[in-house]
Amino acid sequence: MSPERRAVSIAGRPRVAILISGRGSNMAALIDAAPALGYEVALVFSNVVDAPGLAVAAAAGVATAALDHRGHGGRAAFDAKVDAILAAHDIRYVALAGYMRLLSDPFVAAWAGRMLNIHPSLLPSFTGLDTHARAIAAGCRVAGCTVHFVTGELDGGPIVAQAAVPVLEEDTAETLAARILAEEHRIYPLALAALCAGRLRIAGQRVLGG
Incomplete structure (x- = not known):
């Protein structure tokens, strides 16, 4: 070292x-x-x-x-x-x-309790891949991103932080992804910092603190 x-x-x-x-x-x-x-x-x-x-x-x-x-x-x-x-x-x-x-x-x-993931949807909606195209196809008025603890369930761990953006009429999967990515860059460091500082506590499927 x-x-x-x-x-x-x-x-x-x-x-x-x-x-x-x-x-x-x-x-x-x-x-x-x-x-x-x-x-x-x-x-x-x-x-x-x-x-x-x-x-x-x-x-x-x-x-x-x-x-x-x-x-x-x-x-x-x-x-x-x-x-x-x-x-x-x-x-x-x-x-x-x-x-x-x-x-x-x-x-x-x-x-467990020490590993985070960032997912490009407002979980629990749209787990897995192709989240932006699926949100547009479903007629969602808002989309976004989620930081969550990692568990054995795909994209299913307790939610630490989320950010929402409007889905515009002219949006494509690419334009929506770009706006959501800016929010990912904003909330992920804050969520990780909260975890590292010991401010998060898991209570069932809820995360307390922040």
Whole structure:
């Protein structure tokens, strides 16, 4: 551990890993906000070895690691290797930011209450993929994004924060996605900071504090 990183840890900034599979738009927002919000992005990990977000993280001075998810003997075996990488970097909290993997039950259990995800819909509506097109097709007047704790249910964990935007008559999936993405970049760092500061408490499906 470098002297600078050791000083940050002693100062009490919780160490966060961000897991990505692609360009890392939300990852970049989390990194940019970290100094002001009191957490340290100590690692960016990807299951795609050439994910563009890895270069973005490295340029920001964040340690990176990558491991192709293929050829490890199954989902749980791969996740165990990811967990070992997180442990080697002394990670306390995990933020998923476009990590296109279904997580194994042991991994989810190991990080229960310490792992967040950002989803581009107002959950519990429109879990899964193609959320913006589905919201438009359904005639929704509002759409948005959700930060939630990760559980074994896809996009089903307790909700930490949400932001809504109007669905305009002329919207396409792309234009709606762009406006929602701006809100994702706003609420995800705030939600992660609240988790790292110990301000969140899960009570059933509700999250108290913030």
